Amino acid sequence: MTDGVAPAPFAHRHLLGIQGLSPPEIGLLLDRSESYVEQNRRADKKKSVLRGRTIINLFFEASTRTRTSFELAGKRLGGDVINMSLSTSAIKKGETVMDTAMTLNAMHPDVLVVRHPESGAVKLLSEQVNCAVVNAGDGSHEHPTQALLDALTIRRRKGRLSGLRVVICGDVMHSRVARSNIHLLNIMGASVRLVAPATLLPPEVERLGVEVFHDMHAGLEGCDIVMMLRLQTERMHANFFPSVREYFHFFGLDYDKLSRANPEALIMHPGPMNRGVEIDSVVADDYGRSVIREQVEMGVAVRMACLELLTLNPAAADADARNI
Numbered sequence: 001m002t003d004g005v006a007p008a009p010f011a012h013r014h015l016l017g018i019q020g021l022s023p024p025e026i027g028l029l030l031d032r033s034e035s036y037v038e039q040n041r042r043a044d045k046k047k048s049v050l051r052g053r054t055i056i057n058l059f060f061e062a063s064t065r066t067r068t069s070f071e072l073a074g075k076r077l078g079g080d081v082i083n084m085s086l087s088t089s090a091i092k093k094g095e096t097v098m099d100t101a102m103t104l105n106a107m108h109p110d111v112l113v114v115r116h117p118e119s120g121a122v123k124l125l126s127e128q129v130n131c132a133v134v135n136a137g138d139g140s141h142e143h144p145t146q147a148l149l150d151a152l153t154i155r156r157r158k159g160r161l162s163g164l165r166v167v168i169c170g171d172v173m174h175s176r177v178a179r180s181n182i183h184l185l186n187i188m189g190a191s192v193r194l195v196a197p198a199t200l201l202p203p204e205v206e207r208l209g210v211e212v213f214h215d216m217h218a219g220l221e222g223c224d225i226v227m228m229l230r231l232q233t234e235r236m237h238a239n240f241f242p243s244v245r246e247y248f249h250f251f252g253l254d255y256d257k258l259s260r261a262n263p264e265a266l267i268m269h270p271g272p273m274n275r276g277v278e279i280d281s282v283v284a285d286d287y288g289r290s291v292i293r294e295q296v297e298m299g300v301a302v303r304m305a306c307l308e309l310l311t312l313n314p315a316a317a318d319a320d321a322r323n324i
């Protein structure tokens with residue numbers, strides 16, 4: 001997978017986003033993840049790479065698959081994993097995050113995996129602690145491990161990322177998954193299309209290096225990958241579409257709209273899915289084409305690779321030596 005070239009070291013202290021990573025760094029993360037896919041299919045899934053290390057999952061927002069996936073990843077590498085779920089509603093948000101970070105920092109964790117409803121909060125936190133920080137989703141900003149697991153799923157099925165035509169459909173405006181995927185796919189040489197109603201696209205969309213469509217049939221034409229997004233109503237403070245019924249009619253993935261994509265096109269969704277809203281149930285469950293379950297499987301392997309590279313990289317050793 002590395003074409004005989006020695007992998008470049010992963011020189012980052014934290015994984016806060018895909019933006020700023022280079023193609024070799026993304027390639028390295030995917031190659032390491034690949035080695036864990038096989039391990040995760042064995043009866044004995046455990047390694048001792050992270051023995052003696054402590055990973056804290058700090059989730060200020062609800063999560064099922066991402067938190068479980070990080071927990072499994074840490075445990076399969078032999079690390080000690082602690083889960084903390086906190087609500088931001090009660091106290092002033094800035095205070096809560098920083099106080100919590102400082103308290104946890106004093107317990108000498110090696111990695112903090114953080115999810116937070118505010119964009120930028122995870123970066124802020126990373127500046128206050130002296131361990132590695134992984135962004136498990138900050139507001140509508142970035143969700144790097146989701147983009148990496150999507151890339152691994154695509155690369156295993158299609159053998160490459162570059163040159164593929166990928167369409168991302170739905171609530172792009174509120175989606176950190178879309179943002180991280182757009183960055184990763186652009187960096188790795190795929191071409192990205194977005195399909196959404198104008199109300200669900202971010203204002204700076206043209207600057208993201210994508211082609212924009214408002215018509216699903218036109219947007220799916222000739223695509224290799226169809227990525228669907230959930231309507232993130234918890235982030236909506238206004239009405240962005242007339243009704244769920246109408247949304248499904250124009251932007252829901254069904255066989256009719258899918259017929260415009262390449263016959264070998266893969267169907268993807270980060271979950272959780274709203275069946276009958278952004279995707280027809282029969283299409284989601286069409287395992288000849290839908291790789292939604294595989295995405296979940298790849299998630300564990302990708303998070304193992306991220307935890308390993310961040311814990312054992314030279315940047316971490318350097319920071320430890322300087323006691324920062």
Ligand code: NCD
Nearest residue numbers: 066137143177230270271272
């Ligand atoms: C996504 C998220 O939380 O951003 N889910 C996930 O991590 N699997 C997408 C979503 O919530 O719709």
